[in-house]
Amino acid sequence: MFYGVMKLTLGGSLKLAFKPWVEGLENIPAEGPAILASNHLSFSDSFFLPAVLDRKVTFIAKAEYFTSPGVKGKLTAAFFKGVGQLPVDRSGARGAGEAAIKSGLEVLARGELFGIYPEGTRSPDGRLYRGKPGGLARVALASGAPVIPVAMIDTEKIQPPGKVVPKLMSPGIRIGKPLDFSRYHGMENDRFILRSVTDEVMYEIMKLSGQEYVDIYATAAKRQIAEAKKQAEAEAREARKDQAEQ
Template sequence: MFYWFLKWVAIGPLLRIVFRPQVEGGDHVPDEGPAILASNHLSYADWLFMPLTLSRRVTFVAKAEYFTGTGVKGWLQKTFFSGSGQVPIDRTGADAAAGALLSAKRVLGEGGLFGIYPEGTRSHDGRLYRGKTGVARLALETGVPVIPVAVVGTDVVAPPGKKFGSFTRPVVRFGRPLDFSRYEGLENDRYILRSITDEIMYEIMRLSEQEYVDMYATRAKEESKRADAAAAEAAAEQKKAS
């Protein structure tokens, strides 16, 4: 399988030798059976380092466009994403969020490990943002435990907006599995979904030691961009006046 070649023969040994990632709490991940790995998201490198610390394959969802390209480039792209543990979002009769849920349920139904970033996007400033409730719905609809994960240092290796950063040893911390079976049958209760998601985010915050912001990351990014634009406009006006 190309995934194992990619992990152990190609990229894996190089990342291990150069960055020597550390793992804590790896025994919280079961040797077999389904589980949801809910992680913080500091860098595009997160999906490389977190699975590297485990012997089992971790599957993430990716945009369907990565799997439908044509020609040599399309084949290479499809082979890479398929081989590195990613599956396309299943948009059959569904939007992106519902399609991701369908893909995730299929992976878990086959007894696999499914990786998810509850924040929905990378943090632009290193802080931990409010989680979206899709992770809670997935946990309730599948009855699968959620393992909180903190990946630390990847934003130094690959900072947001840059392809490369500087050297550090990333740390991957796995928390104790969270069981939400007490809420069985309540997957349509938005208050329950929010409560579960907040519990997951609290454990991720505890593991990562990040500052928590009770705001969605997408909104925070938009506000940051507006503030930067306003500051740039003010500086330009001040320069004209001087």
């Protein structure tokens, strides 16, 4: 019931304020389990996608959103539960991955929609990064549920890092045709199969989104960007020091 109220209030507000456009809604099954595999450009992706769907879609979110103390923490936890997100403890990569898989399988076993971001984290620069095979592919092969590729368009432009007030613009959502991986059922422990399934899904997301594809993980790209920024700042400090000494 709470989800329905949140969808009406938050979903209605998002659609009224931002007017998101969507293509391919007919590819979402009216009933039964399915995995929505999406690119990840913005924190708001998990809100815009459910807003345009008639069915509930469940994503996973870091456990800290559900356990923060105080009134603000309780309100945040209620909000995330209300929009259909499940807490996952991300302390330890392996533990987080297993928890995400377990959560996904439980959602699908109920005949519901499970949303997942194969990149594992938000894109640091708007490009599409290599998908992680440990979550999406294992859930797909273990459950037998179809995988529906989804492309979020321009959501990163609504509230770029450092911006408090969101920009009122129309983001887009493209939903592709379901992908059937039943031929690999029971092979969820074969790393070559997992890689193949993940790459096929990422290729479909790339076609839908039009993003440039980068064949490294987004987490590695974030480290490279952080290191480059740190190096640039160090060089700038050194340059200012040299100027001061002249």
